[in-house]
Amino acid sequence: MERFSQSLFDISFRILIVLLPFVTVISVFTSEKLWIPGLSFLKELLLVLMGIVLVYNISKKKINFRWNTYDTLFTLYWWILVLITLFTTRFHGIIYGGRYDFSFFIAFLLLIHGYPLLQKPISYYLRIFLISSGIALVAGMSLKWPFSEDWLLYLGFSGNPSNWQFGGSIPIFHGVDGANVRRLQGIFDGPNTMWAYLLIYMGILTYYFRMKKNWYFVLGIVLSVGVMAIYYTYSRSALLGLFAWVGIIILFSLGNLWKKYKIQMLSFFVLLGLLWASITYIFSDNMRAIFDREGSTKGHSERMLVGYNRFLDHPFWQGLGSAGPAYRYVMNLENTKREDIENLDRFYIPESWYIQQFIEWGFIIGFLFLIFVGYILWNTIKISPILGWTFLSVLVMNFFLHTFESSLVSLSLFLLLGLFIGSSLKQKHVLKK
Secondary structure (H helix, E strand, O other): OHHHHHHHHHHHHHHHHHHHHHHHHHHHHHHHOOOOOOHHHHHHHHHHHHHHHHHHHHHOOOEOOOOOHHHHHHHHHHHHHHHHHHOOOHHHHHHHHHHHHOHHHHHHHHHHHHHHHOOOOHHHHHHHHHHHHHHHHHHHHHOOOOOOHHHHHHHOOEOOOOOOOOOOOOEOOEEEOOEEEEEOOOOOOOHHHHHHHHHHHHHHHHHHOOOOHHHHHHHHHHHHHHHHHHHOOOOHHHHHHHHHHHHHHHHHHHHHHHHHOHHHHHHHHHHHHHHHHHHHHHOHHHHHHHHOOHHHHHHHHHHHHHHHHHHHHOOOOOOOOOOOOOHHHHOOOOOOOHHHHHHHHHHHOOOOHHHHHHHHHHHHHHHHHHHHHHHHHHHHHHHOHHHHHHHHHHHHHOOOOOHHHOHHHHHHHHHHHHHHHHHHOHHHOOEOO
């Protein structure tokens, strides 16, 4: 029984890695074409199964469980927010708000403590991630080059571009007001999910091949394609995240690189400047589609200001689901008109994950969230700067977006972080024979 349970944890984790990049298209197809709702919860069911298996092995003393700082920070965060929510948005807030706000933390802790139950080296699971996610990304980009996003109509996606409605299907693509462009979103739920997942993929790919010099040329080509794909999401925050990712890595490696490769570094920056100038000139219309969006910028700023003022009005807490996308499930919007939902979105969705946290939890728990994430970041950087700066670039984007709203992004990221940190702590969690 013990060996079966250990294998069950490992198999569930493998299935989860393979499933996550395709969960959006599976959910849309089954609900819109087969009329089978709820398959989007498959990933949560797998996490529950992994949790049951982990608790079983701990109870049988097959794992030397040791309480750590991650457990302390999460327990404080979780218990306080649940207690607050019971007196504010109640059980609906816990169920739906928790799915957005802390399910990825649970996934992270499952991998930290369940790492001894994994039967393969860490490189094996990274290969699964890179292959599965690579197939999903190539399939998604193929819908733009050479095919068309219209093919998604056969899978149940909506033919009403840029016009997602609560309770409706996902549009086949999103556009930009005033520009005739189709933002790259692939088989995911939107362009923001696409760029964030691409950034994570590029970070893991770079880490995996960092010591394999014979693959550097191929790696460079793949990363170049990834940069191009991020550009075609037409997201300002995506470019900011990309610049943060590349810039921070270069900044912290600059001293060592300059000592060894002065000529190469000068050539690199000259070529980079020429490349950027060429792109700006050749694709000037596309660049305007990214940066010349006064209405969008104004809308984002106004929502952030509304959220900031909501926090100032209630600096202690308002409960799970009182801000961010989860509010749509906490409140009953079934008979609400589309224009009314748009007005509610302007009030409840502050366009910043951090402002959302401070609205829901107030300044005390909001800072606890930042401490928790900062502690994970610090230890990830110690494992590998590449992984740390990849994580940091996604965190930077959370200032301007609800990046963790996408379970594809948040679960994939924190499962991988849990895998790396669990590996670094494996000597403390020895699997007993």
